Amino acid sequence: MNAPAIGLVAGLLLALAAITGGFTGFLLALVLGTLGAVLGAQLAGTLDLRALFGRRRG
Template sequence: MNATGIGLVAGLLLALAATTGGLGGFLLAIVLGLAGLAVAGHLSGELDVRALWRGRERD
């Protein structure tokens, strides 16, 4: 599945969360989606999560 298809599915799931769970369900879906994105990106090697916590290293 390409990025457009994944974006479409994510948008539909967020819309479903907003209609069934209200604002709280929508915000929870966003937070959990971002957490899943960070974990998947880290496991695939596309995102270095540890670098976000370290910050910039000074010379």
């Protein structure tokens, strides 16, 4: 799937969450979707969380 198709599916799922769960359901779907995207990017190797947050050495 290309990026616009994934964005379309994500938008439709968020709209469904907003319809069925109200504003709280929408926010929960948004937070969990963002978390899933970040974890997926980490596992795929396109995002390096260590470089993003940095490691502190004492």
